[in-house]
Amino acid sequence: MTGNTTSPSNRGFAPRAPRGRLRGARIVLSSLWHRADGAYALVVIGLWLAVSLVSLVWTPHPLLEASGRNAWAAPSAAHPMGTDGAGHDLLSWLMRGSLTELEVVVLVVLCTAVFGLLGIWASVGRRAGAGRGSRAWMVCVDTLIAVPTVLVAMLVSVPLGTSIAVIVVACTFAYSLSIVRVTRPVAQLAATSQYVEAARSYGVGEARVFFGHVVPAIAPTMAVQLSLSAGTAILAESGLTYLGIGIPAGVPSWGRSLANCAKLISVYPLTVIWPGLIITMVVVALNLLGDALRDCADPVVNADLRRDGAADDDRSASDMAAAESSTREQELTGERMPAQEGESHEPHRA
Amino acid sequence: MSLIVHDLTVDVAARGRRAPARPIVRGVDLRVDDGERVGLVGPSGSGKSMVSRAILGILPPHLTAGGSVLLGDTQMIGADENIAASMRGSYTGAVFQNPAAALNPVRTVGQSIALPLRLHYELDRDEIRERVLRQMRAVELPERLESAYPHELSGGQRQRVAIAAALVTSPRLIIADEPTTALDAVVQRRIVDLLVSLVDDLGSSLLFITHDFAVLKRATTRCYVMEAGRIVEEGATEALLHDARHAVTQSLVEAATALSLRGGEEA
Numbered sequence A: 001m002t003g004n005t006t007s008p009s010n011r012g013f014a015p016r017a018p019r020g021r022l023r024g025a026r027i028v029l030s031s032l033w034h035r036a037d038g039a040y041a042l043v044v045i046g047l048w049l050a051v052s053l054v055s056l057v058w059t060p061h062p063l064l065e066a067s068g069r070n071a072w073a074a075p076s077a078a079h080p081m082g083t084d085g086a087g088h089d090l091l092s093w094l095m096r097g098s099l100t101e102l103e104v105v106v107l108v109v110l111c112t113a114v115f116g117l118l119g120i121w122a123s124v125g126r127r128a129g130a131g132r133g134s135r136a137w138m139v140c141v142d143t144l145i146a147v148p149t150v151l152v153a154m155l156v157s158v159p160l161g162t163s164i165a166v167i168v169v170a171c172t173f174a175y176s177l178s179i180v181r182v183t184r185p186v187a188q189l190a191a192t193s194q195y196v197e198a199a200r201s202y203g204v205g206e207a208r209v210f211f212g213h214v215v216p217a218i219a220p221t222m223a224v225q226l227s228l229s230a231g232t233a234i235l236a237e238s239g240l241t242y243l244g245i246g247i248p249a250g251v252p253s254w255g256r257s258l259a260n261c262a263k264l265i266s267v268y269p270l271t272v273i274w275p276g277l278i279i280t281m282v283v284v285a286l287n288l289l290g291d292a293l294r295d296c297a298d299p300v301v302n303a304d305l306r307r308d309g310a311a312d313d314d315r316s317a318s319d320m321a322a323a324e325s326s327t328r329e330q331e332l333t334g335e336r337m338p339a340q341e342g343e344s345h346e347p348h349r350a
Numbered sequence B: 001m002s003l004i005v006h007d008l009t010v011d012v013a014a015r016g017r018r019a020p021a022r023p024i025v026r027g028v029d030l031r032v033d034d035g036e037r038v039g040l041v042g043p044s045g046s047g048k049s050m051v052s053r054a055i056l057g058i059l060p061p062h063l064t065a066g067g068s069v070l071l072g073d074t075q076m077i078g079a080d081e082n083i084a085a086s087m088r089g090s091y092t093g094a095v096f097q098n099p100a101a102a103l104n105p106v107r108t109v110g111q112s113i114a115l116p117l118r119l120h121y122e123l124d125r126d127e128i129r130e131r132v133l134r135q136m137r138a139v140e141l142p143e144r145l146e147s148a149y150p151h152e153l154s155g156g157q158r159q160r161v162a163i164a165a166a167l168v169t170s171p172r173l174i175i176a177d178e179p180t181t182a183l184d185a186v187v188q189r190r191i192v193d194l195l196v197s198l199v200d201d202l203g204s205s206l207l208f209i210t211h212d213f214a215v216l217k218r219a220t221t222r223c224y225v226m227e228a229g230r231i232v233e234e235g236a237t238e239a240l241l242h243d244a245r246h247a248v249t250q251s252l253v254e255a256a257t258a259l260s261l262r263g264g265e266e267a
Helices: A023-033 A036-057 A090-124 A132-145 A149-160 A164-191 A194-202 A206-243 A254-263 A273-296 A309-314 A317-336 A338-344 B048-056 B081-087 B109-120 B125-138 B143-147 B155-167 B185-202 B213-219 B237-242 B247-259
Strands: B003-012 B022-032 B037-041 B063-071 B092-095 B173-177 B205-210 B222-227 B230-236
Touching: A023 A036, A023 A273, A036 A090, A036 A273, A090 A132, A090 A164, A090 A206, A090 A254, A090 A273, A132 A164, A149 A164, A149 A206, A164 A206, A194 A206, A194 B092, A194 B109, A194 B155, A206 A254, A206 A273, A254 A273, B003 B048, B022 B037, B022 B048, B022 B063, B022 B205, B022 B230, B037 B048, B037 B213, B048 B063, B048 B092, B048 B173, B048 B205, B092 B155, B109 B125, B109 B143, B109 B155, B125 B143, B125 B155, B155 B185, B173 B185, B185 B205, B185 B213, B205 B213, B213 B237, B213 B247, B222 B237, B222 B247, B230 B237, B230 B247, B237 B247
Parallel strands: B037 B205, B037 B222, B092 B173, B173 B205
Antiparallel strands: B003 B022, B003 B063, B222 B230
């Protein structure tokens, strides 16, 4: 195996490329794992998911166990992260809070994806009236983007009260508009491109054109945008909970722990490190995941996604460059002697 | 009769008083018999591509078509979108101009060629794969490229993939809209020959749109000449080459002759 690239197949970690239905997903995961940022993201997010699930059935101390006399205790054997203002064990609250964050992130990402796609379809989809209608729609989007998210959250909290719905609605509003704005050029390029025209000439219907041809073209941009919105949703949750319009008082959340600890930072300065550190690590992991995913899931960038196992072992980046200059040669050879295809396959390997 | 076009007009849709409807194609009449290879030639901007889009029913949204386009027995102008979509890809196949943008960059060659099959036929995966490979052999693409992505292919190879995808459902009418314009001369000739032989093997008809008379001579037996949205001359390709009457035809023939190395007809 030639070894002058960083693709895993050349390093011998995956001697046989996986086959089968989930081949693509497994290759993407393994590519993520081999990147520093991808590995960090996978580890942190994996831990986060694991802790959320565990917290459903077990936490070191029961959540409601409170002891006023033990408020703001320093870390000890019994309370590895100390206690908060009501005497709750901080570690247990942060563990259970991870579940709340998970709910927030999943809901925000799903709703943002759905409304973002709707918004993009409104601006490039054919039936939706490309041209005048889509220009008017973009003017709307530009206007609405200017509305501050906190203001939206406050308005929405009037009918909805203090609940996770306020966070989800406010975040979805802001992020889906931003996704529409950012992905519109790519979506338009894809929608008016020749392969879409070719697909229409095969008889592909409008819905399939959108989901099968336009969406894959905007998928990389959307992956990054959605991961950014996931990270920002966690930060938004902290902010809105601090303002009192996010997660309600009795429910554990990182934002609430952060807010409570931050209020007494001049008296008990070290406690705020725990929620702060955890939030930072997770938000960074989400952002890095988006970036890494964008590269690893793109067949143009990720060489391992192309071809089946055997051919991968023979190809490296330098061979690709050589191949490009010799495809012309191959083409001419192939054209003149189609019967000898087997021999004219790889002339540069002779 | 594969294709009958009568009095086809394509207009830019009117948008209020300040932008009245502008005609792009006016009163075009075309006929393509079964098994016939017909050319549509004209200078750039004469409306040839719009004619082919109108025939397929895939005009951009700001353009409207009028008149009559009969594919077999089906009227395409004003047809319900489902009916039109079922005709495209099964009755007609189309190859377009720019190989660099002709293929979906996130689909492999095999998936791109299989798309019309999956849309119009109920076949299982093995049958589809078999047909795709057979088609790839017919267009002289090596089998190993089945799982390649478009950016790994050269322009000529991508155009072969586009041809394979257009022909995989054995359509009755193939519309080739300047398929060789973006390719170099050697590859051009090879692609044209390939297209002609495949069309003849299938017994389909071909509507070959181009602005190059040299290519037309090789590919067609009869052709129409368009200028500024109208058909100005028609006849057998050979006859037009030697005995063009309209000024546009004459200038196109002269240009093709002057550009070829020997300054005379291509062998």
